[in-house]
Amino acid sequence: MSEAKKRVVLGVSGASGAAIALRVAEILAGLQDIELHLVVSEAATCTFLHEIGPDALDSLIHLGYQHHSIENIGASIASGSFRTAGMIVAPCSMRTLAGIATGLADNLLIRAADVHLKERRPLILLARETPLHLGHLRNMVAVTEMGGTIMPPVPAFYHRPESVADIVEHIARRAIDMLHLSELPLANEWQG
Ligand SMILES: Cc1cc2nc3c(=O)[nH]c(=O)nc-3n(C[C@H](O)[C@H](O)[C@H](O)COP(=O)(O)O)c2cc1C
Numbered sequence: 001m002s003e004a005k006k007r008v009v010l011g012v013s014g015a016s017g018a019a020i021a022l023r024v025a026e027i028l029a030g031l032q033d034i035e036l037h038l039v040v041s042e043a044a045t046c047t048f049l050h051e052i053g054p055d056a057l058d059s060l061i062h063l064g065y066q067h068h069s070i071e072n073i074g075a076s077i078a079s080g081s082f083r084t085a086g087m088i089v090a091p092c093s094m095r096t097l098a099g100i101a102t103g104l105a106d107n108l109l110i111r112a113a114d115v116h117l118k119e120r121r122p123l124i125l126l127a128r129e130t131p132l133h134l135g136h137l138r139n140m141v142a143v144t145e146m147g148g149t150i151m152p153p154v155p156a157f158y159h160r161p162e163s164v165a166d167i168v169e170h171i172a173r174r175a176i177d178m179l180h181l182s183e184l185p186l187a188n189e190w191q192g
Pocket of ligand 1: 012013014015016041042043044046047050092093094095096097128129130
């Protein structure tokens with residue numbers, strides 16, 4: 001890693017919203033000063049296939065500076081000594097949310113999220129399920145209390161989206177902006 005690069009971890013779990021994960025990765029990969037580290041759950045292979053198509057997961061993985069196997073609990077991103085600017089989990093399933101909320105770090109995605117919480121670094125969870133039961137909500141509270149950010153991928157309409165792609169774009173840019181990687185926001189600002 002060059003001195004100027006900031007490492008960002010993108011965890012992709014098996015909730016609905018593969019297109020959001022792909023767009024977050026595309027935007028981060030397009031930023032010159034970012035080194036993108038990817039970790040993808042088993043279930044996400046299914047959502048990528050179902051929601052986008054057979055080549056989508058490969059496209060995602062190729063965007064990463066490094067793709068870490070979810071089973072590789074000894075990967076760099078499993079350690080707090082490996083400095084990062086933050087982590088986004090997009091989309092974040094209720095299973096992965098529960099693992100993060102309880103510190104049950106039995107795979108690399110959850111371990112990396114756990115590291116971000118313990119190191120007090122930004123952790124943004126695009127937690128996706130609806131409706132939510134009390135357990136989901138309690139897990140969201142627990143992560144919030146530990147310093148994480150729950151950011152469900154809920155569409156906004158004030159920017160007048162004309163397509164699903166517009167909605168995905170706005171959600172992806174808002175999520176990346178939560179990492180405060182630069183002074184200028186990626187998402188369009190509301191001017192009143
Ligand atoms: C097409 C599809 C869509 C899914 N959507 C969701 C979802 O929106 N939210 C969720 O919590 N789980 C969803 N699931 C279920 C998760 O994939 C499942 O709970 C899985 O065990 C999550 O594992 P992971 O957290 O390791 O990715 C979906 C599964 C499939 C196949």
